[in-house]
Amino acid sequence: MNFQAKQLVVAIISLFFLASLLTVGYIESERLLPEKKAKAVVTQKNLSCMKCHEEKSPAVVAQWKDSRHATLGVGCMDCHEAKKGDPDAWEHEESIVAVIPTPKDCARCHEQQVKEFDASTHARAAKSIGELDSFRGVAAGMSEAIGGCQKCHGNKVKKLKDGRLHPATWPNTGIGRINLDGSKGNCASCHSRHQFSVAQARQPESCAKCHTGIVHPQVESYDDSKHGLIYQMRSGEMNLKSQKWVAGKDYSAAPTCATCHMSATKSLPVTHDVGLRVSRALHPVVSTKHKKSDRKRKNMLSACGACHGPDYVKAFFSQADSVLDSYNSKFAAPAEKIMAALKKEGKITPEPFDDKIEWVFFELWHGEGRNPQKVARNFKFDFLGEAERLSPGISGRFVKSQGAEKQAQQAHERDHTDGESGPVTH
C-alpha cells in the first residue's frame, strides 16, 4: 500500500471514528434529557436509622426513598421521634422513638389536615362501633372483633408494663384508632406508609379497604355504578400524581370517592373532613339528615357540578331522597317501632341478638337493606312473620295499610317528580 493510500485510509477511518464519537455524544445527551427524579435527602438526624434499617427493613427504606417526604429531607426521626416521658416513648438503639406516629406527629407539618380530620366521623370511628349492639353481638367474640371490625374502625392502643405495645391492640391501622398520646386516628389508613402517596389515596381502592362488605357496601355500590365503571375503564387517565387535582380542570376521566367527598372543587377547598358534603346519615335504622344538611347538600352539588348540570343533579338527588323516604316509611320506621314494642311487651329479652327476630331485623337494615326486592320480601314474610308469631296482631298496629301506603307514595311522587317514576339506583 503506498503512502497516499495509507493517508486515505487514515482519513476514512478517522471519519468512522468521528461517527462513533457523534453517537457517543447523542447517547450522552439523551442520558441527560429526562428530568431526573428528585433525590432522597437523608439528613444527619436520620443517618443512623438508615444505616441499620436499610438492611433490616429494606422495603420500608425503599418506599420512603420513593416518597415526597424524602425529597424534603423528612425522614425517620422527623416522624418517629419522641421525648422522654411521652406516653408512646420507647428506647431504641440509643434513641427515643415512638413506634406509631400519630396524627399529633403528622400535625407538625400537616396541621390543617389533622384539624379537619379530627372534626370528621373518621376520627370517631372507634368510638362509634363501641356504641353499637352489633359490635358485641354480630362479631361473636372479642378476638373476632379485634381481627375484624376493629381493623377498620380502629381500637384503643394499650401498652404493656415494660413499655412495649399490647399485642391485642397493635398492630391496628383502623382509621379511628385511639392512640397512646390521646390523639384519634391513623393517617396511614389511607396514605399507606412509608410512601404516603397522595396519588394512591385518591384512588377508590384506598377507601375500599374499609368501605366494603355486607355491613356497608359502598365500594360494591360504586363499582357497579356508572362512576365506578368509567373509573375502571379509564383509570390510567386520572392524572393522580398532579399536585392540584380538581375534577374538570386537572382530570376529567371519572370521579373517585375522593373526587366528591374530599378533593377540591371549583368552589371548595380540599378537606379531610369527609362529612362536610354528606347530608344524610345512613347508618341508623331510619336514616336521618345530618346537622346543617342543606349546607352539606349544597357542598356536594358543587362537586357534582364539574361534570353534571344543576337540574340533572337536583333531579338525581330527589330520586335518591325518595328511595330513602320510601324505605324509611315502608320498612325501617315500622320495623323499629315493632321492635321497641316487642321489647316493651317483654316478648323479646333486652339482651341483643339472642332472639331470632333480632337477627332478621338486623339483616333488614344492614346488608340486605341495599336490595329493595330482598327487603320487601324479608319484611313481609320473615320479619312480620316472626313478629306475628311473638305478638299476634302487632303488624296491624304499626304497618300502614296498602291503601294508605299507596296514597303516601303517590303524594311523594307528585312532589318530587313530574309523574314519572322508575327504579332508582345509586
Place this chain on the structure above:
Amino acid sequence: MSSSESTPPESTPPESTLPQELNLERRSAIITLSMIAGLAVSYGTATIYGLRYLFGRQSPPRKVQVLVASVSDVPEGGSIVREDLAGQKFLLVKAGGDIRAFSTSCTHLGCQVHWKPGDKTFFCPCHDGVFDADGNPVSGPPPTPLAQTPVKIRGSSIFVTMREA
C-alpha cells in the same frame, strides 16, 4: 557585426507544469489535507468530551426544600445552627415573630458570624463586623448584607431551600 545571436537554450518545460503532474500534486495535497482534517476533527471531539468529563457537571445542582427544625427548637429572640446538604452551616433566627435563615459567612472575609440575642444583631468576631436583624451591615468592614435563604413554615416545621447535594 558580431552576431550576439545565440541559440536559444533548449526549452524544457519547467517542472511541475505538466497537467498530470499538477493534478497529482493537487490530489496528494487534498488527500493529506483531508487526512489531517479528519484526524483533527475526530481526535478534537474526543478531547472535548474528555475535557467535559474532567470539568464535571457545570450546571448548578437543583434547589430543594429540606426539613431542618421544628418551630419550637428555635428560642424566641435566639438562634440555632443547622447544616445544609453541603455541610455549610447556617443560622435559624426567631426575631420579631418570624423565623429566617441566614448564612453564617461574613460578607467581609468569610468568618463565621454569631447571633447576639440581647442586641438582636449578628456579630463577626474577626474584625468586629455587625449586621442588624435583617442582615444589613451596620458597623465594621462588611460591605454587603448577610445572605438569606427562603424559609417555609408548614405546621410547626421549618423547611429551608438549599442546593441539592
Place this chain on the structure above:
Amino acid sequence: MSEKITAWINERIPFDWGSLKHSLDEPIPRHMHKWWFCLGGTPLYLFMIQMLSGIALTFYYVPHPDKAYESVRYITQEAPFGWWVRGVHRWSGELMVVAVILHMIRVFFTNAYRKPRELNWLVGMLLLVTIFTFGFSGYSLIYNQLSYWATVVGTNITASIPVVGEFAAGFLRGGPVISANTLTRMYVLHVGLLPVAAVALIAFHLFLLRLHGVSDAEGATEENSGEESKRFFPFFPDHLMTELAIGVFLIFLISQLAIIFPVHLGDPANPGITPEHIKPEWYFYPVFRFLKLFSFQTGIISLLVIVSTMFAWPWIDAAIERRFPGRDISIYVGIAASLMMIMLILIEGLSGQVAFVSLIIGVAVFIVSAMFILKGLLKK
C-alpha cells in the same frame, strides 16, 4: 528565523540532535509492510490510551472500600461521558491483552527471540506479567462482588505458591486478611508501581529493538531481497503512517465497543456472601481451568514450571536446535501450547455440553499436536 531558534536551543541543551534523529529513523524491513507485523506498535498505542483514560478515571475514583463502588457508580452514571471514558479504559485493556498475546505469538513463531534477542524476550515476558497484573489489580478496584471475590481467590492462589507464596500474598493483601489496605495496595499497584514498571520495560524493550533492528524475516538475505532501498523503508513517514492508521482504527473500534457493550457495575462487594459463579477475566481462564484439573499443589507447581519454561524458552530452544537442528521443534511446541490455551479458555468460558464437546475436541487436538511434535522430532 528557525536557525536562530535552533541555535538558542543548542546552546542551552547541547545534545547531538542529529544522531538522535538518525537513530530514530531506523530502516524498517520490507516485511513490516504486512500488517501482521504491526502487532508491536498496537500494545504501545493501547498503553497510551490506557494511560489517558486511566488518569481521567483517577479524577473521580476513591480507593476506599466505603467509597470505591459509589465513585465508580458516579463515573458510570453521572459524570459527563463518564460511561464512555470507563468503557474506553475497559475495552482498550481487553484489546491490549489480545494484542500482546498476538504479538508474543508472532514473535514466537518467527523465532525472533533467538540470539542475540533473548534479553528482549525476557523483557517482553515481564511486560506480559505486568499487563496481567494490571488487569487483575484494575478489576479489583471496582469493588463489586466479582472484584472482591476475585481478589480473595487471586491472593489465595498466590499464597499457595511454595516458599514465597505467603510472603507475596501478605504483600498483596497488606496484612493477613483482605482489608482496606488491600484495596489501597491494588490502587497503588495499578496507578503507580505498574505504570512506572511498564514505562521502564517498554522503553527498554524499544531500546533493545532499535539496537538490534527489527529481526529480518527468516530466509531473507541480501541476495533474494533486492537492493538496500527496496529491503528497507523509512520509519518516518511511511511506517508512522501505518501506525497512525492502526491507531485511529483501534480508537474507533474501542469507542464502538464502549457503546455497544457498555461496562456494567454489578452488585457492590459483600464480604458475607460469595456469589454462585465467580470467574476471573477471560485471560486468566487457562490458569483457572488448569488448577481445577489437578490437585492444588500439583497445579501450582506445574504452573510455575510452565511459566519458567516460557521465560527460559530462548535457551531451551537453543538447546533443542543444537540437538535436533533444522527441525522447527519450537514451532510444533508453540502450536500445541497455543491450542491448549485456546481449549482451556473455551472450556472455562462455555458451559455444559459445549464444554464437553470442546473437551473432546481438545483431547483430539492434543493428540494431533503431540503427533506433530513427534514428527518434528523424527524428521530427517
